[in-house]
Amino acid sequence: MNSVIRVEGLNKSFGGKQVLFNMGLAVQPGEMVALIGASGSGKSTLLRHLSGLACGDKHGSSSISVMGRSVQSGGQLNGQVRRLRADIGYIFQQFNLVGRLSVLRNVLLGCLGRMPRWRGSLGMFTPEEKQLAMASLERVGLADYAHRRASTLSGGQQQRVAIARALTQRAEIILADEPIASLDPESARKVMDILADINEKDGKTVVVTLHQVDYAARYCKRVVALKSGHIHFDGSVDALDGVFLNDLYGGDLDTSLVLASHTARLPARPSMSLIAA
Numbered sequence: 398m399n400s401v402i403r404v405e406g407l408n409k410s411f412g413g414k415q416v417l418f419n420m421g422l423a424v425q426p427g428e429m430v431a432l433i434g435a436s437g438s439g440k441s442t443l444l445r446h447l448s449g450l451a452c453g454d455k456h457g458s459s460s461i462s463v464m465g466r467s468v469q470s471g472g473q474l475n476g477q478v479r480r481l482r483a484d485i486g487y488i489f490q491q492f493n494l495v496g497r498l499s500v501l502r503n504v505l506l507g508c509l510g511r512m513p514r515w516r517g518s519l520g521m522f523t524p525e526e527k528q529l530a531m532a533s534l535e536r537v538g539l540a541d542y543a544h545r546r547a548s549t550l551s552g553g554q555q556q557r558v559a560i561a562r563a564l565t566q567r568a569e570i571i572l573a574d575e576p577i578a579s580l581d582p583e584s585a586r587k588v589m590d591i592l593a594d595i596n597e598k599d600g601k602t603v604v605v606t607l608h609q610v611d612y613a614a615r616y617c618k619r620v621v622a623l624k625s626g627h628i629h630f631d632g633s634v635d636a637l638d639g640v641f642l643n644d645l646y647g648g649d650l651d652t653s654l655v656l657a658s659h660t661a662r663l664p665a666r667p668s669m670s671l672i673a674a
């Protein structure tokens with residue numbers, strides 16, 4: 398099967414300090430992959446490279462392609478990378494909404510990559526685009542909030558608006574960088590449920606960086622673990638036992654709590670109809 402994301406030989410340095418080392422990664426269409434690792438291990442940096450928000454070191458024969466199209470090669474961004482980004486939905490830890498705009502307007506911003514610039518700059522959205530935006534809000538359980546100012550929503554609700562924006566974008570791939578890091582457990586579960594639902598029902602490929610190993614274990618079959626800028630492990634979530642995590646996090650993590658919570662603290666995933674505002 399052709400990989401939907403392929404990374405080969407990626408190195409990245411900041412000011413002479415190398416933070417990614419000869420990375421290679423292949424993600425198949427429809428996978429939901431967790432990127433885990435200690436703080437500073439390189440998760441966000443790797444994710445940013447996948448969507449062309451950052452570019453690898455110039456030396457070497459590195460390459461990144463998404464959906465068969467080059468994002469960067471040999472440390473040079475593809476000139477068409479903006480067009481490619483229309484197929485990649487990016488979810489940020491801090492949501493990246495425009496707080497003074499309505500929820501619906503924020504979701505409609507997802508259409509910008511696929512419409513003529515002049516129409517986008519005038520904010521002229523078609524009835525079909527508005528319909529799609531409303532359907533996306535419905536999907537994340539926030540249709541009733543469409544006309545509220547985005548800044549008045551809770552963090553968890555704002556993150557769900559950001560996911561609705563990615564749905565409106567009709568992104569084939571969702572890259573989520575610590576999407577639940579600043580959320581309470583209840584909101585975090587709702588956000589992860591929605592990402593999993595989009596993965597399962599729509600077949601979208603999801604790559605999500607997570608600090609919380611219990612959520613990685615609960616929601617993703619495949620885990621890629623980074624350690625000091627290297628891919629330390631790439632395989633089944635079943636490998637996440639105490640010994641593995643102690644090795645990965647160097648004792649920074651309370652693994653007994655994490656692994657206990659995997660089964661005990663997280664309730665079964667509810668059906669999407671139960672996800673309420």
Ligand SMILES: Nc1ncnc2c1ncn2[C@@H]1O[C@H](COP(=O)(O)OP(=O)(O)OP(=O)(O)O)[C@@H](O)[C@H]1O
Pocket residue numbers: 411416434435436437438439440441442443608
């Ligand atoms: N723009 C930058 N300039 C300089 N150094 C950077 C920059 N971005 C990241 N780094 C460094 O690269 C390394 C990897 O950072 P990165 O944010 O990718 O790690 P992470 O695993 O996502 O960490 P966290 O879980 O804390 O978000 C760190 O040492 C970080 O300080």
